[in-house]
Amino acid sequence: DGLRLDIISRDGHSISRRQISENALKVLYRLNKSGYKAYLVGGGVRDILLGLEPKDFDVVTNATPDDIKKLFRNCRLVGRRFRLAHIVFGRDVIEVATFRGHHSESNDKVSKSNAEGRLLRDNVYGEIDEDAERRDFTINALYYDISDYSIRSYGGGINDLNARTIKLIGDPDTRYREDPVRMLRAVRFATKLDMQIDAVTADPIKALAPLLADIPAARMYEEVLKLFFAGKAEANYNMMQRFGLFAPLFPQVGALIEESPKGHAAKMLQVVMRNTDIRVSEDKTVTPAFFFAAILWYPVKQRADDIAIESGLTHYDAYVAAMGDVLEKQCLTISLPRRFSTPARDIWQLQLRLERGQGTRAFKLLEHPKFRAAYDLLLLRGEVEMGNIAKIAEWWKAFVEADDTDRSDIAKSIKGSNSRNRNAPQRKRRRKPAAKPAEE
Ligand code: ATP
Numbered sequence: 211d212g213l214r215l216d217i218i219s220r221d222g223h224s225i226s227r228r229q230i231s232e233n234a235l236k237v238l239y240r241l242n243k244s245g246y247k248a249y250l251v252g253g254g255v256r257d258i259l260l261g262l263e264p265k266d267f268d269v270v271t272n273a274t275p276d277d278i279k280k281l282f283r284n285c286r287l288v289g290r291r292f293r294l295a296h297i298v299f300g301r302d303v304i305e306v307a308t309f310r311g312h313h314s315e316s317n318d319k320v321s322k323s324n325a326e327g328r329l330l331r332d333n334v335y336g337e338i339d340e341d342a343e344r345r346d347f348t349i350n351a352l353y354y355d356i357s358d359y360s361i362r363s364y365g366g367g368i369n370d371l372n373a374r375t376i377k378l379i380g381d382p383d384t385r386y387r388e389d390p391v392r393m394l395r396a397v398r399f400a401t402k403l404d405m406q407i408d409a410v411t412a413d414p415i416k417a418l419a420p421l422l423a424d425i426p427a428a429r430m431y432e433e434v435l436k437l438f439f440a441g442k443a444e445a446n447y448n449m450m451q452r453f454g455l456f457a458p459l460f461p462q463v464g465a466l467i468e469e470s471p472k473g474h475a476a477k478m479l480q481v482v483m484r485n486t487d488i489r490v491s492e493d494k495t496v497t498p499a500f501f502f503a504a505i506l507w508y509p510v511k512q513r514a515d516d517i518a519i520e521s522g523l524t525h526y527d528a529y530v531a532a533m534g535d536v537l538e539k540q541c542l543t544i545s546l547p548r549r550f551s552t553p554a555r556d557i558w559q560l561q562l563r564l565e566r567g568q569g570t571r572a573f574k575l576l577e578h579p580k581f582r583a584a585y586d587l588l589l590l591r592g593e594v595e596m597g598n599i600a601k602i603a604e605w606w607k608a609f610v611e612a613d614d615t616d617r618s619d620i621a622k623s624i625k626g627s628n629s630r631n632r633n634a635p636q637r638k639r640r641r642k643p644a645a646k647p648a649e650e
């Protein structure tokens with residue numbers, strides 16, 4: 211048994227060396243000239259064959275990390291779970307891995323799984339065919355051989371690529387248990403490459419989705435960036451929801467959405483995803499601070515309402531406490547770095563000030579370093595909630611877009627006229643905090 215192997219010779223495929231980065235070629239040739247096998251593998255091969263520009267180039271070889279280290283002065287060995295060599299060319303890094311093998315005769319030092327079957331360590335070396343069996347999808351088990359420019363395709367990868375099918379190598383249930391992140395990767399490749407997930411590969415996802423809760427939060431953060439900051443956020447989000455993959459990552463907002471699928475939280479998620487994709491397509495910056503602030507706004511709001519009822523804290527203090535609670539809980543599944551969680555808090559606190567800070571106070575708010583992000587969130591809330599928040603958002607829009615003289619007029623007009631009673635929800639709420647159950 212073993213995986214089916216197809217070899218496509220150099221004149222049977224479209225990959226030319228011109229499409230491979232100079233640094234990747236250097237690494238491939240150096241390994242090969244030193245007597246090792248060397249292949250370009252995975253996304254690099256796949257993307258070139260699909261006419262896309264690869265994000266990065268990965269190399270595999272039968273040289274061990276120590277062998278590689280001896281060949282390249284600019285080599286750093288990294289990784290625990292998978293030991294890898296990074297060959298560093300300034301800002302460009304070529305990742306070089308040694309063929310991975312099976313686990314049968316290995317011991318705890320080199321390989322280890324947990325009770326659910328998840329691989330904790332995977333440093334058994336092997337041959338190329340074993341390496342192919344350890345890869346996730348057939349379209350990623352493509353190897354470009356630098357010695358004769360042929361492509362080795364395992365498990366029917368080249369056919370699946372042409373049929374635009376995402377197919378897991380091996381038994382899907384086992385492979386997802388070994389590494390639940392593969393479920394997210396299936397979704398990400400389907401949207402990025404515009405492919406279908408094969409039925410057998412899609413089938414177990416819903417049942418196994420909860421396993422994602424156990425993935426280390428730091429790794430999850432990296433995956434979340436790839437899912438939502440590469441221009442396919444909306445498609446990934448929708449597919450994740452269909453497979454039950456969203457709630458395990460974002461349990462708090464996931465629960466709100468489950469409770470009321472047409473509520474504010476659900477609408478906000480749609481709006482944020484679409485907004486993020488538009489920003490990416492316009493080459494505007496997208497920051498995890500804004501993204502998380504927007505996604506978690508309604509959980510914060512609900513938590514703040516609960517806290518206010520339970521503890522009798524003021525509106526403002528209840529929000530501050532809620533922000534801490536919500537962030538802490540979120541960071542159990544996705545570790546948002548502090549350089550993003552701190553500005554996320556600013557964006558939240560500014561919501562409260564924007565809601566009541568029209569009139570001449572607006573000038574001061576305008577100078578806050580996080581004003582722009584907070585204002586952007588207010589606009590999204592306007593789209594989601596409509597009603598009063600939409601009116602406040604409209605006022606701010608007029609204020610922000612006006613020139614200096616008009617601005618003063620806008621500020622004065624609102625202060626002198628109806629701003630007090632029109633925008634005084636905090637007053638009402640202070641008298642009757644229990645009346646409003648956050649959503650709906
Ligand atoms: P992209 O870089 O565009 O996200 P990629 O396929 O190159 O896509 P990487 O994360 O760079 O993805 O991984 C490189 C290769 O390593 C993959 O093509 C796949 O063969 C293998 N691989 C990556 N992650 C896993 C995983 N969780 N399980 C099994 N194999 C994996």
Ligand code: MG
Binds near residue numbers: 253254265266267
């Ligand atoms: Mg890659």
